[in-house]
Amino acid sequence: MKNLEKMFYPKSIALIGASDKEGSVGKTISENLLDYKDGEIYFVNPRITKLFNKPVYKSVLEIKKPIDLGIIAVPAETAIEITKQLGEIGCKNILIISAGFNEIGKIELTNKLLELQKKYNLNIIGPNCLGFLNLQNKLDATFNSRKKLNLPKQGNISFISQSGALGIAILDLANYDNLKINKFISYGNAIDTNECDLIEYLYTDKDTDVIMCYIEGTSNGKRFYQTIKEVSKTKKIIVLKGGLGKKGGGAVKSHTAAMIGSSETFKVAVEQAGGYFVESIEEMFNLAKTFSIYKNINLKNIQIITNGGGFGVLVTDQIEQSGMPLAKIKKQTYEKIKKNVPEYAVIKNPIDLTGDATTQRFITTINYCLEDTNVSGIIILFLFQLPGITQDIIPEIINIKKQAKKPIFIMTIGGNITREWINKLKDQDIVCFKDPSDFGKTIKKIYKK
């Protein structure tokens, strides 16, 4: 197993290709690194002398201090020489942002890198990648411009992505959806450190509970299977694969030059090994969020509570299709609810509190259901457009969720007001779904395990 601790927690970093050129990769990484306080940052560029009020070194050989992490953002040809220099000065961890290697057919350049990796016993991430981000220690070694996106909050989900651009788009979405990230690693061509090395590292990382992967291919199917099998014993691993078909596979070749293998085999392998194979980004997010909040979720059945009958019907269909049983509340729970709701409310599963349901009617019913040992989880379907329900319900739900020992999910449909209210719930780590079919997919995955 690779020891990547100093890659992600370095005491000193050299950025080769630091730049003052507006909009350049080098300037963006330089800027992003300024937030890092757990180690020294050395900028290297023979053409400038100062950057962000820090001295700029002409070469890594000039630094004369131990370097834990070298970040290379210079053209491919130069990157080889720099890698050699870093090897010479004893730097073991190198992140190569530079493109122009095997993904465009430059095999000899790639081979030169591999020779140096062996010679100096290096850990190389990349080349042709976006870099990595460690929110645990605020180390942003990506060329991800903060002008166009905000970083997600820090949490227990780590994400490895063979595609850099897709990776940052997903980080951006994670910020928007309040998916809390620990580490994000774009690993590009993976000539040395590959998906298995990274998953193994994240397995040992005490701050990561959930591992999300966007993978275009693996060079060692057997190792990939065994890695997932091992990791799944204590952590959740979710895999989104690009290049499933023949055409998609062709697109992968031009993209990261990964070996792809049969898609069906890949899916079966992931699932048999105890991982979760997902078919969309939305599905990956819903599952990751659920696992990040409910680490050891054990959902045997579920109770639906709604103020919209049709909405209840659609979600019932989805739960039924997922194979998860609907909860059957006890007679005493029925009686308690009955006393607190109007005659026309339907106390079955779904419980339809009807369109004029007030916050009080919801809260009482939710609490009675949570107390019932026949219920292992609850999905609350809100239609905020209806007259009975007001914004008051939001803090009440947040409060219930904090104390509840059972998972609570929310689903709602609507426009601006709905989204504003829902964002408050999301901010408090409540899993919210936007469509019955999304919930169905998540439930199916959770229940199958």
Added chain:
Amino acid sequence: MKNLEKMFYPKSIALIGASDKEGSVGKTISENLLDYKDGEIYFVNPRITKLFNKPVYKSVLEIKKPIDLGIIAVPAETAIEITKQLGEIGCKNILIISAGFNEIGKIELTNKLLELQKKYNLNIIGPNCLGFLNLQNKLDATFNSRKKLNLPKQGNISFISQSGALGIAILDLANYDNLKINKFISYGNAIDTNECDLIEYLYTDKDTDVIMCYIEGTSNGKRFYQTIKEVSKTKKIIVLKGGLGKKGGGAVKSHTAAMIGSSETFKVAVEQAGGYFVESIEEMFNLAKTFSIYKNINLKNIQIITNGGGFGVLVTDQIEQSGMPLAKIKKQTYEKIKKNVPEYAVIKNPIDLTGDATTQRFITTINYCLEDTNVSGIIILFLFQLPGITQDIIPEIINIKKQAKKPIFIMTIGGNITREWINKLKDQDIVCFKDPSDFGKTIKKIYKK
């Protein structure tokens, strides 16, 4: 076939149950009706004399003018008497908002209504419904409070929903997503006017091109099949069904007391008749929007243009799974693009303009592809987080879409900035997708036909 013209385009309306009570159904409908300028509005309530500066009649019998549409929002028992009075004065179209009929087992009340319907040859919509909305003439006969949601813009999509609450949530989402609606009809228990009558009416409605349906069941499967078959000749009809399974079916019984029938039969029937059976609200929206913009869409193949390789891979997978072929651009198109993009761009399908792609690089490539007769449609995958792309591209895309004779779809992933930019495209009737799998589903439906 029912003649519902005066139901939706009345010269005079009586609202029985008009009210000044804050938050009541009666007050909300009264308020919503004030926007209607194509006919007289008469408020009826024996307990008040004035409402919104208009006189209030004690009874419909006092109005002494012909009434095209009677809207009843009083308790179920009273609704029977009012229906009789409306029948007596020659009003043929009645919308019954009131609940408390067969959905809670009150069969005799329902039967009384049906007797009156026959005796006076009435068109009754409801009971137990939210009402209807005609954006063509601004007739809002729903109890849908504008305080909690904005109405969608007027367009060529009409929507019938057996569920009222789900219906308004979907209207709210339609406003948010810029899905342009013509008529929305919540038809509740459908004791008289049912889904087939409404679909038939919308078939004759010159302002409707696309019909979306949320249906929990039909009482006459054969008629439903034949209606869809007829309508599908010139219009697009999309069906979302609630109550697919046994449990969901049970939930329907408590909701609108509809006959459900086997779900598989239902799906096959809709598709064989030429309609589109969808499994989620998102899918319904994507399909409706596509058809509303591209009425006679004929997509034989598609070209992908992106600035994110991984994103291109995921979408290629989805297109491949849908069965739709990828376009193969002509050699001359390849040459023209080649001259205008850097060497490292990949000119295949997907065309990967890579992460530093500028607006100019995108626009040139899109235009060359649109000129190519080997290309019947284009999907543009934007990752707005990348350095090359700026907001300038938005007006350019809008301009291209206005002139293009081929369908152009957009897909993107991200947070606030992405959504802000995308909303500008949506406002200009450009179909935008949020996830590759959503696009795959839409393409599959379009191509299968």
